Amino acid sequence: MVITVQCNTRHWSVLDPAADDAIFYARGADAFDAAAARALEHHRRTGQHSTVRVEALGSTIDALHIGG
Secondary structure, eight states: OEEEEEEOSSOEEEEOTTSSSOEEESSHHHHHHHHHHHHHHHHHHHOOOEEEEEEETTEEEEEEEEOO
């Protein structure tokens, strides 16, 4: 599973394929922490690997891998 932390003009959002809607944050650190917690929970629950991907300023990086 890939959970994306995305920077937009005025906020950060967490896009989780298991959730219906994005979750918005004022600070990138808060968004990343929430995404990391979701990725860890997914790995604990399913045993499958999880990735937190950060998209900002036209660039993308896989910032965290849990499992696999």
